[in-house]
Amino acid sequence: xxINQLKQKVYQLTLTKTTKQLQVQKPELTKGRDLRKKDxxxxxxxxxxLIDDFQQGQxxxxxxxxxxxxxxxxxxxxxxLLNNVNSLSSLCxxxxxxxxxxxx
Numbered sequence: 001x002x003i004n005q006l007k008q009k010v011y012q013l014t015l016t017k018t019t020k021q022l023q024v025q026k027p028e029l030t031k032g033r034d035l036r037k038k039d040x041x042x043x044x045x046x047x048x049x050l051i052d053d054f055q056q057g058q059x060x061x062x063x064x065x066x067x068x069x070x071x072x073x074x075x076x077x078x079x080x081l082l083n084n085v086n087s088l089s090s091l092c093x094x095x096x097x098x099x100x101x102x103x104x
Contacts, residue, residue, distance in 0.1 A: 006041040013048050
């Protein structure tokens with residue numbers, strides 16, 4: 001992958017448009033790195049990707065725990081499936097109330 005492609009991916013992940021904006025908004029990713037070199041961009045990309053994946057995993061785990069979802073596999077009971085349907089309804093209601101509060 002070329003350096004410009006890496007930059008674009010980093011910009012997309014960090015919601016920035018330029019290197020200067022990245023340095024201002026995410027100094028923890030750029031501090032001490034030579035942003036003229038591809039290795040620096042690879043490192044930034046990998047670091048941010050790890051952080052983002054970890055946060056997504058934490059968020060998913062929190063949602064599962066908070067709303068009472070159970071992991072389903074081929075040996076799960078119909079009751080577990082119904083429990084997840086009810087949990088999904090609870091999650092949707094919580095999201096709707098957050099959207100309503102944001103709109104008002």
